[in-house]
Amino acid sequence: DQQVKQNSPSLSVQEGRISILNCDYTNSMFDYFLWYKKYPAEGPTFLISISSIKDKNEDGRFTVFLNKSAKHLSLHIVPSQPGDSAVYFCAASRGGYQLIWGAGTKLIIKP
Amino acid sequence: GAGVSQSPSNKVTEKGKDVELRCDPISGHTALYWYRQSLGQGLEFLIYFQGNSAPDKSGLPSDRFSAERTGGSVSTLTIQRTQQEDSAVYLCASSLGVSSGANVLTFGAGSRLTVL
Numbered sequence: 001d002q003q004v005k006q007n008s009p010s011l012s013v014q015e016g017r018i019s020i021l022n023c024d025y026t027n028s029m030f031d032y033f034l035w036y037k038k039y040p041a042e043g044p045t046f047l048i049s050i051s052s053i054k055d056k057n058e059d060g061r062f063t064v065f066l067n068k069s070a071k072h073l074s075l076h077i078v079p080s081q082p083g084d085s086a087v088y089f090c091a092a093s094r095g096g097y098q099l100i101w102g103a104g105t106k107l108i109i110k111p
Numbered sequence: 112g113a114g115v116s117q118s119p120s121n122k123v124t125e126k127g128k129d130v131e132l133r134c135d136p137i138s139g140h141t142a143l144y145w146y147r148q149s150l151g152q153g154l155e156f157l158i159y160f161q162g163n164s165a166p167d168k169s170g171l172p173s174d175r176f177s178a179e180r181t182g183g184s185v186s187t188l189t190i191q192r193t194q195q196e197d198s199a200v201y202l203c204a205s206s207l208g209v210s211s212g213a214n215v216l217t218f219g220a221g222s223r224l225t226v227l
Binding site: 009032034041042043044045046049051089091093096097098099101102103104 | 115142144151152153154156159161167202204206208212213214215216217218219220221
């Protein structure tokens, strides 16, 4: 039972344009959602999070939107830069230590 | 240390051998996690340690897998009688533990295990 789904294995975006990474979930009890970025041969690094009581959180070029009725969240990167090329993971928690992870989306920024 | 340190970074072993993977978490982080990432897959939870509490071992795939955390700091993940399906990147993460906010994990670079 995949509680957190990232349906796009990969995404290609032109440098300078907006990158939109999507994540769907099934458990309405999740209270926090997190995005991590992973470069090859490195561990995932924390990017941004959002509480379930909010619908938007912004940090520089990164904005996460949460649509609870649709059980959907998205990460927007504007403008996209070459260094943003990485695998992005969506994760969700339910008031405890466990994080449920999506399978990841590989973002490729084209010059 | 400044970050989560894992060793070895790469391990190639023969089927049937035992392996030990080590994780040195961030100083002061009471929570420690082991995850596994197989090729093209997401992160699979293995085990969680929090302070002196009994670990959550619910993610360990078989009794060939075990982990311990000595003195609330360094952790060792042991895989006995390795199988080819154990080939994966094993990631360790630590955190300050659950508070009122998001539980942000800091990951090590991982140990890539290849079982021939």
